[in-house]
Amino acid sequence: MRATRALIHLDNFIHNLKEIRKFSSDKKMCVAVKANAYGHGAVECARAAVAFGADFLAVATVEEGIELRENGITAPLLMLSLCDPLEIDDAVKNRITPLVFDSEYINLFDLSCSKFGVTDFAVHLAVDSGMGRIGCYAHEAGDVAQCIKSSKNLFLQGMCTHLCVSDEVSPESIQFTKKQKEIFLAAIENVRSRGIDPGICHCSNSAAALNLDDFHMDMVRPGIVCYGYYPGDLTRKYFEEKGVSIDLRPVMTLETKVSCIKSFCADQSVGYGRTWKACKNTRIAVLPIGYADGMLRSFSAAGIKVSIKGKQYPVRGRICMDQCMIDIGNDSNVSRWDTAVIFGDPRYGASITADDVANSIGTISYEITSIITKRVERVYLKS
Ligand SMILES: *Cc1c(COP(=O)(O)O)cnc(C)c1O
Numbered sequence: 001m002r003a004t005r006a007l008i009h010l011d012n013f014i015h016n017l018k019e020i021r022k023f024s025s026d027k028k029m030c031v032a033v034k035a036n037a038y039g040h041g042a043v044e045c046a047r048a049a050v051a052f053g054a055d056f057l058a059v060a061t062v063e064e065g066i067e068l069r070e071n072g073i074t075a076p077l078l079m080l081s082l083c084d085p086l087e088i089d090d091a092v093k094n095r096i097t098p099l100v101f102d103s104e105y106i107n108l109f110d111l112s113c114s115k116f117g118v119t120d121f122a123v124h125l126a127v128d129s130g131m132g133r134i135g136c137y138a139h140e141a142g143d144v145a146q147c148i149k150s151s152k153n154l155f156l157q158g159m160c161t162h163l164c165v166s167d168e169v170s171p172e173s174i175q176f177t178k179k180q181k182e183i184f185l186a187a188i189e190n191v192r193s194r195g196i197d198p199g200i201c202h203c204s205n206s207a208a209a210l211n212l213d214d215f216h217m218d219m220v221r222p223g224i225v226c227y228g229y230y231p232g233d234l235t236r237k238y239f240e241e242k243g244v245s246i247d248l249r250p251v252m253t254l255e256t257k258v259s260c261i262k263s264f265c266a267d268q269s270v271g272y273g274r275t276w277k278a279c280k281n282t283r284i285a286v287l288p289i290g291y292a293d294g295m296l297r298s299f300s301a302a303g304i305k306v307s308i309k310g311k312q313y314p315v316r317g318r319i320c321m322d323q324c325m326i327d328i329g330n331d332s333n334v335s336r337w338d339t340a341v342i343f344g345d346p347r348y349g350a351s352i353t354a355d356d357v358a359n360s361i362g363t364i365s366y367e368i369t370s371i372i373t374k375r376v377e378r379v380y381l382k383s
Contacts, residue, residue, distance in 0.1 A: 167232025
């Protein structure tokens with residue numbers, strides 16, 4: 001096996017799901033496993049989530065849904081993005097539940113169901129309460145529900161909306177999130193007033209699942225917290241200050257090994273563009289991980305350090321496609337083939353998390369784990 005791999009701590013994943021359940025108690029849970037489970041491996045995470053008791057799994061695309069079905073996952077799948085008309089037959093055949101909100105899309109699904117003799121196809125009605133993405137406006141929800149009801153083969157299994165600033169703590173954002181809930185409740189009422197049961201109502205992403213009890217409704221829909229990261233402003237410190245006990249543990253450790261060590265004299269340079277030069281004699285270790293693995297070029301300028309046996313060493317020069325170089329000084333701590341950890345679980349030698357990496361380059365943990373590419377093997381650890 002290649003030295004560069006992502007350890008996936010399924011014990012931490014289950015621990016995080018238990019933490020979420022402490023907040024959402026008896027509510028249904030839809031675990032987001034879209035984008036290859038935020039880079040952690042969709043099939044294994046989906047299996048673990050179902051074994052834990054997740055009621056739904058959320059995917060973004062038909063292909064992601066098919067991957068789960070082909071691996072024997074029978075749990076209800078919610079598809080959070082719209083698919084292409086050419087993918088609808090596959091969505092129907094694989095019982096991938098779409099979010100719908102207009103008659104054109106509803107009719108395409110209905111027709112496809114007729115083609116395959118499917119007469120009880122679940123759909124969820126999406127409401128745009130302020131995200132400005134998919135969904136109908138609240139005043140249209142009754143008509144859309146009516147359209148679903150009048151279809152031949154579809155039934156309204158649930159209603160949802162998506163919050164866009166629930167992870168922010170400014171008064172303005174808190175106000176906006178409250179308004180989104182009111183809009184969603186109005187949409188639900190609009191559907192009820194037609195004598196139609198709205199079914200399972202849900203709007204809580206990770207931030208609302210942990211921080212806004214009164215948004216849980218019938219189901220919570222967490223993603224990032226399942227993988228061990230705090231959403232937005234709702235950091236570990238934020239919860240500590242609030243006196244709320246919540247302990248999230250990183251599910252991925254990205255590691256590699258030292259592939260060689262070389263001595264450097266003062267003035268020798270490292271890598272493309274010769275952007276770094278040794279100012280004194282030192283030793284440089286080469287790691288077989290690069291931007292094509294998800295170790296982005298921007299990590300280098302951001303001063304991200306790699307951990308070897310509990311000590312941190314800076315990346316030098318530009319990160320290449322498949323390799324990068326670190327400065328290990330004249331420290332005898334490091335030997336060839338030693339494990340070098342980029343980020344992850346401290347039990348496995350990490351000094352930083354994907355959140356620290358994200359903060360250094362001005363992005364969010366979501367992006368750091370989900371860009372770990374396919375050639376990095378995921379190694380699943382149960383304990
Ligand atoms: C991705 C996504 C979620 C999960 O979001 P997190 O912030 O990761 O909890 C929930 N709902 C929808 C519609 C999403 O697209």
